[in-house]
Amino acid sequence: MAFCSPKFLSLLLLLSAIPIGIIVTLERAKPATHVYHYHSNGWFRECAKWDSHNRRFIVSFFEGGLGQVLLPEKDYESSPPLEEVTVVKETHLAGNASLGIAIDAPRNRVLVVNADVIGNRYGALAAYDLSTWNRLFLTQLSAPSDEKSFADDVAVDAEGNAYVTDAKGNKIWKVGVEGKLISIIRNPLFTSKEWYKNLVGLNGIVYHPDGFLIVIHTFSGNLFKIDLTKGEEVKIIKLKEGTLSFGDGLELLSPTKLVVAGNPSGRLVESTDGWNTASVVGTFSGPKHRLATAATVKDGKVYLNHMVGIGYPKKKHAIVEAVF
Ligand SMILES: *[C@@H]1O[C@H](CO)[C@@H](O)[C@H](O)[C@H]1NC(C)=O
DSSP: OOSSSHHHHHHHHHHHHSOHHHHHHHHHSOOSSOEEEEEESOSBEEEEEEEGGGTEEEEEETTSOEEEEEOOSSSOOSOSOEEEEEEEOOGGGTTOEEEEEEEEGGGTEEEEEEEOTTTOOOEEEEEEETTTOOEEEEEEEEOTTSOOOOEEEEEEOTTSOEEEEETTTTEEEEEOTTSOEEEEEOOGGGSOSSGGGGSSOEEEEEEETTTEEEEEETTTOOEEEEEGGGTSEEEEOEEEESOOTTEEEEEEEETTEEEEEESSSEEEEEOSSSSSEEEEEEEEOOOGGGOEEEEEEETTEEEEEESBOBOSSSEEEEEEEEOO
16 A cells, blocks of 8 residues: 555545545444544554454554554443554664554464555565564565565464465465565466556455465455465355455455455455355445455454544544444
8 A cells, every 4th residue: 555556546536535524424423333443643554453362453554563452351332542552663664564464373473564565675574472572583575676566465374374465466475484485376367467457466365274365356356265285276266246346454254254354345255165156245334434454353243444544633543343
């Protein structure tokens, strides 16, 4: 979501197309579902994931870094707004955005993608201990001499390997449990025939407990199954109903149900044949002007991260429950 990337431009276009008065009205309207609001110092938050073990959301800063939004222990409903506290700020990565995050609970750590979203000249994956916030590794994925890239989102498999999507180069970096760059997964299916559909390509990614990855291509709406038990075989998951174009972050709600954040805010996708085919079985429309970019599951409920904070001097962000 660079300041001059197509994704960011489309966001600006969307926002400037909505008159301020309508935004005010939308903001004042009573939300139809439960919302966690939190105060923040930044305008843009790409991703929020629920860390159930520590009763908090971990959020990624577009200006670089990570924050935590702790839930008070008891009876907290939705007010007063929660507070975002910075937990990671890497001076070494200044100028890069922090984007997709994945919580690797068995290893008590969080993985976060960092990228140069303006020049597409740098990408890295970092891992931090969830108790101490010590950095466990920082692995460079892409250098200025490589093809242009946009490291965007990350998933972690049962062994702790991480898979990072490249929304620009349409490939996936595989990083080992200790942070070593192992390989790059490429496939002709990842690239659309129409050039403009590749402006924002491989994006949200999840690991399915049966040993495969599910990945979305944003502008084409294609959903891929990458079978790690069959030598990273890539197949397009046939959509029997609905469309997934403008799909962004993903999260599994169960082994047969996948949530796709984006526009519309949320779509629920179901597969009954091990993700060879799937159907869109529900949609949720939240605060559009805030732009849903990531999904997470808290106590069996789906919550959508929204990228845009609103308010002054403190920006107020919204993590909105999606009901399908
Ligand atoms: C991103 O971080 C790398 C590593 O420190 C740095 O070389 C690069 O200049 C940063 N990118 C931007 C756009 O500042």
